[in-house]
Amino acid sequence: MTTQIDLPLTAIARKTRDCAQTLAVLSTEQKNQAIEAIAQALESATDEILAANAADCAAAYDKIPKPLYHRLKLDRAKLQSAIAGVRDVGKLADPVGEVQIHRQLDDSLILKRVTCPLGVLGVIFEARPDAAIQISALAIKSGNGVILKGGKEATRSCEAIVKAIHLGLSQTVISPDVVQLLTTREETLKLLQLDQFVDLIIPRGSNSFVRFVQENTHIPVLGHADGVCHLYIDRAADLSKAVAVTIDSKTQYPAACNAIETLLIHQAIAPAFLTLVAPAMQQHNVELRGDVETRKILDIAPATETDWSTEYSDLILSIKVVDSLTDAIAHINEYGSGHTDAIVTENAETADTFLAQVNATGVFHNCSTRFADGFRYGFGAEVGISTQKLPPRGPVGLEGLVTYKYKLTGEGHVVATYTGENSKLFTHKDLD
Numbered sequence: 001m002t003t004q005i006d007l008p009l010t011a012i013a014r015k016t017r018d019c020a021q022t023l024a025v026l027s028t029e030q031k032n033q034a035i036e037a038i039a040q041a042l043e044s045a046t047d048e049i050l051a052a053n054a055a056d057c058a059a060a061y062d063k064i065p066k067p068l069y070h071r072l073k074l075d076r077a078k079l080q081s082a083i084a085g086v087r088d089v090g091k092l093a094d095p096v097g098e099v100q101i102h103r104q105l106d107d108s109l110i111l112k113r114v115t116c117p118l119g120v121l122g123v124i125f126e127a128r129p130d131a132a133i134q135i136s137a138l139a140i141k142s143g144n145g146v147i148l149k150g151g152k153e154a155t156r157s158c159e160a161i162v163k164a165i166h167l168g169l170s171q172t173v174i175s176p177d178v179v180q181l182l183t184t185r186e187e188t189l190k191l192l193q194l195d196q197f198v199d200l201i202i203p204r205g206s207n208s209f210v211r212f213v214q215e216n217t218h219i220p221v222l223g224h225a226d227g228v229c230h231l232y233i234d235r236a237a238d239l240s241k242a243v244a245v246t247i248d249s250k251t252q253y254p255a256a257c258n259a260i261e262t263l264l265i266h267q268a269i270a271p272a273f274l275t276l277v278a279p280a281m282q283q284h285n286v287e288l289r290g291d292v293e294t295r296k297i298l299d300i301a302p303a304t305e306t307d308w309s310t311e312y313s314d315l316i317l318s319i320k321v322v323d324s325l326t327d328a329i330a331h332i333n334e335y336g337s338g339h340t341d342a343i344v345t346e347n348a349e350t351a352d353t354f355l356a357q358v359n360a361t362g363v364f365h366n367c368s369t370r371f372a373d374g375f376r377y378g379f380g381a382e383v384g385i386s387t388q389k390l391p392p393r394g395p396v397g398l399e400g401l402v403t404y405k406y407k408l409t410g411e412g413h414v415v416a417t418y419t420g421e422n423s424k425l426f427t428h429k430d431l432d
Contacts, residue, residue, distance in 0.1 A: 009190045012180055013147065013197035017120050019178040020145030024117045026173065028094040034172040035090040035137055041168030042083050042133065045160065049079060052160035053129060060153040067255035067313035072127035072153055082130040089137040089380035095398040096143045104429040109410040115402045117143035119199040122191050123383065124149040124213060126205030129157035134381035135202075136165050136179050142401035147198065149182040149191060151205070159183070192217035202384045207311060222396060224387035226337035227257030227311050229369045232328040232354065233273055234345035235266040241366055242344040243277050248368040249342065251284040255313045257385065258340050258372040262308060263319045264328045270321045271297050286315045293321035308335040325350055329357050336360060338387040340372040361387050361394035
């Protein structure tokens with residue numbers, strides 16, 4: 001088994017590409033067997049992985065931002081959940097080889113559009129060692145090679161995880177070299193230049209980190225730079241639902257990119273709702289910042305213009321009172337990042353308007369923004385979240401890791417037959 005210690009990065013990328021080409025033609029059963037082997041190897045290495053993560057956490061404590069530290073920390077339950085996600089990927093339908101178009105152009109001239117792997121993924125992530133598990137499983141199921149680059153704060157964790165993945169793959173027909181791990185910052189910069197071998201870059205981390213990746217590569221990038229999510233409490237909201245959804249959307253995991261950063265409240269119910277939600281949020285140690293109207297009701301710090309576009313990734317929440325649904329939608333579309341935004345209301349027409357007019361990858365009604373997640377959507381896991389308008393959009397699972405090619409089969413057909421005088425007509429008949 002080759003590693004980055006043995007080979008320069010270009011050679012590693014070439015090796016990964018070659019292994020991916022072999023993986024691309026394997027059967028669903030062979031890929032699923034490999035995924036189960038990875039799950040078993042990770043289970044067997046649980047103590048080793050957790051010990052490595054504990055060492056990473058000890059070294060990073062008080063040296064990295066608190067949200068990043070929370071993403072770095074990997075306890076037994078989180079690891080078990082990640083392993084369950086690996087097995088969920090194994091249960092999903094194979095995205096490779098799906099015939100999307102089957103069309104007769106003429107007698108014995110048959111066109112098919114068939115899904116196929118992208119090739120090699122370059123995945124760069126800050127902290128989040130469990131991302132290495134999710135992404136490796138998704139890459140193998142979709143027939144892709146993957147080059148992983150974790151943050152320096154997660155090096156020990158990632159090395160232990162990839163060691164287990166390689167051990168699992170070594171028991172299968174799939175070469176362990178289809179999954180590679182890089183560990184230095186210099187390798188990150190070089191990876192971004194390998195457009196000859198790497199087909200897609202997926203960055204997972206802070207907005208500044210994602211922007212850095214986007215600005216320093218010619219390889220297509222799938223990702224989002226910000227996670228400024230909103231929750232709007234409508235005048236027709238059930239206040240008990242609204243309190244529950246607000247608490248979960250902010251406090252369940254505040255470091256997540258789908259946690260809310262701004263709470264918008266219709267002026268008609270602002271006094272009643274704020275007197276309910278503020279004590280609940282303070283019990284969760286949430287720092288509240290409010291606009292002028294909010295501060296007439298609550299004694300809290302003022303929110304500035306900067307707050308409306310800030311991703312706190314922490315227990316901080318900005319609050320604004322709005323005059324109408326139209327104002328709420330306008331605020332979200334101006335300051336939001338297009339990630340996930342939600343409304344709480346019992347008015348179906350109001351909800352439909354919000355869902356239709358808010359420009360985001362996820363628009364939710366009467367539920368927490370924290371549901372915006374590939375695992376919760378039933379994707380098994382996700383490689384990342386894309387806020388771009390073109391697909392794939394939102395949490396990206398297997399369907400975002402395949403492309404398609406057109407396969408045309410004839411019997412000596414030539415274009416000249418279908419041009420000029422007395423040209424033959426195409427049949428263009430769709431087949432089963």
